Amino acid sequence: xxxxxxIVLIVSFVGLLALGVPIxxxxxxxxxxxxxxxxxxxxxxxxxxxxxxxxLDSFALLAIPFFILAGQLMNRGGIAVRLIDFAKVLVGRxxxxxxFVNIMANMLFGAISGSAAASASAIGxxxxxxxxxxxxxxxxxxAVNVSSAxxxxxIPPSNILIVYxxxxxxxxxxxxxxxxxxxxxxxxxxxxxxxxxxxxxxNYPTGEKIGLKxxxxxxxxxxxxxxxxxxxxxxxxxxxxxxTEASAVAVLYxxxxxxxxxxxxxxxxxxxxxxxxxxxxxxxxxxxxxxxLSWVLSYENIPQGVSAGLLSLSDNPLIILLVINIxxxxxxxxxxxxxxxxxxTPIFLPVVTTQxxxxxxxxxxxxIMNLCVGLCTPPVGSLLFIGCSVxxxxxxxxxxxxxxxxxxxxxxxxIITYVPKLSLWLPEVFGF
Numbered sequence: 001x002x003x004x005x006x007i008v009l010i011v012s013f014v015g016l017l018a019l020g021v022p023i024x025x026x027x028x029x030x031x032x033x034x035x036x037x038x039x040x041x042x043x044x045x046x047x048x049x050x051x052x053x054x055x056l057d058s059f060a061l062l063a064i065p066f067f068i069l070a071g072q073l074m075n076r077g078g079i080a081v082r083l084i085d086f087a088k089v090l091v092g093r094x095x096x097x098x099x100f101v102n103i104m105a106n107m108l109f110g111a112i113s114g115s116a117a118a119s120a121s122a123i124g125x126x127x128x129x130x131x132x133x134x135x136x137x138x139x140x141x142x143a144v145n146v147s148s149a150x151x152x153x154x155i156p157p158s159n160i161l162i163v164y165x166x167x168x169x170x171x172x173x174x175x176x177x178x179x180x181x182x183x184x185x186x187x188x189x190x191x192x193x194x195x196x197x198x199x200x201x202x203n204y205p206t207g208e209k210i211g212l213k214x215x216x217x218x219x220x221x222x223x224x225x226x227x228x229x230x231x232x233x234x235x236x237x238x239x240x241x242x243x244t245e246a247s248a249v250a251v252l253y254x255x256x257x258x259x260x261x262x263x264x265x266x267x268x269x270x271x272x273x274x275x276x277x278x279x280x281x282x283x284x285x286x287x288x289x290x291x292x293l294s295w296v297l298s299y300e301n302i303p304q305g306v307s308a309g310l311l312s313l314s315d316n317p318l319i320i321l322l323v324i325n326i327x328x329x330x331x332x333x334x335x336x337x338x339x340x341x342x343x344x345t346p347i348f349l350p351v352v353t354t355q356x357x358x359x360x361x362x363x364x365x366x367x368i369m370n371l372c373v374g375l376c377t378p379p380v381g382s383l384l385f386i387g388c389s390v391x392x393x394x395x396x397x398x399x400x401x402x403x404x405x406x407x408x409x410x411x412x413x414x415i416i417t418y419v420p421k422l423s424l425w426l427p428e429v430f431g432f
Contacts, residue, residue: 110152
């Protein structure tokens with residue numbers, strides 16, 4: 001029955017996707033079809049409905065719409081421009097200065113907004129034309145923007161880390177947030193290394209020299225935006241508020257900041273809120289159906305079968321981790337990040353924690369970093385399409401410069417996988 005369930009699940013899911021059925025519906029329907037193998041039709045539908053409702057009945061999930069709203073306000077509130085100016089002060093004079101600015105601005109904006117898509121859209125929209133005007137290749141500019149936007153999913157606050165906490169059965173969100181700093185910064189630095197080499201080889205110009213007075217003014221102008229990170233993460237670490245409460249604080253702070261900057265008018269708020277509701281509904285539908293499918297997988301004993309299969313390949317933890325990484329990299333190519341985290345966390349987490357002794361916080365960072373690569377790859381890489389749209393380039397044109405960045409991202413992934421301290425050092429320092 002277990003083998004038949006796996007076959008039905010895979011065939012139905014792939015078939016529905018091939019027919020163009022939206023992924024949330026494909027996940028839900030394939031879960032129901034898999035349950036019908038073991039139970040009657042009516043109980044299968046009833047159980048799936050119950051599991052979807054139960055999955056969404058979570059206080060932690062309230063953080064997602066709030067962080068999405070905060071990201072929308074930041075995108076429209078002039079924060080991106082100030083972070084770009086601040087990044088220019090820090091790295092604009094280095095070789096390939098504007099590429100460095102793009103990467104650092106994505107790291108800062110992605111960290112503050114918690115959204116890679118918002119980061120790629122906002123930063124790419126401002127930086128692409130400037131880079132092209134300075135002589136940078138269009139495809140290289142787009143590739144840098146796409147790859148560096150993923151760093152915001154590792155550097156907190158991050159919605160996907162909240163989703164992983166839910167899928168893992170309650171791993172501390174605060175611990176996950178803190179654990180993402182070193183891997184996210186390491187990824188950004190690695191991408192900067194590739195950008196510097198590419199810029200040096202193609203003789204790209206450095207940025208204009210910025211005077212001390214102007215640098216100080218740009219820094220002071222960026223402080224209110226940067227303070228959001230301190231308020232949100234500092235408040236969580238200090239125990240002043242939970243991650244969900246921190247998301248509400250982030251909305252209030254960014255709204256006040258946008259009003260002070262006079263970038264958002266009161267009459268624009270309904271449009272921003274409506275867009276937030278639309279994005280939230282998509283994310284939460286994916287969460288509900290994916291959690292329902294996770295229950296189906298558990299009911300059909302599929303995680304136990306996968307665990308046994310992995311352990312039969314090798315008893316060497318290094319090999320098993322390599323296999324899991326390869327599987328997740330392939331999954332990321334064909335599946336969006338949110339359902340991938342919700343479906344595959346219950347499958348792989350018992351293997352790595354029980355059999356390999358891996359810390360669930362460390363595995364969460366490995367999984368998110370893995371799936372970040374998938375966001376930049378066709379056929380479903382959302383960041384790839386956003387980056388190409390913003391830069392007005394075709395996907396085929398961006399692939400060559402993106403390959404160099406892929407290689408570095410995978411190298412960093414391997415380092416994070418096999419050096420747990422890089423993820424666990426900061427949580428240990430703060431007592432998580």
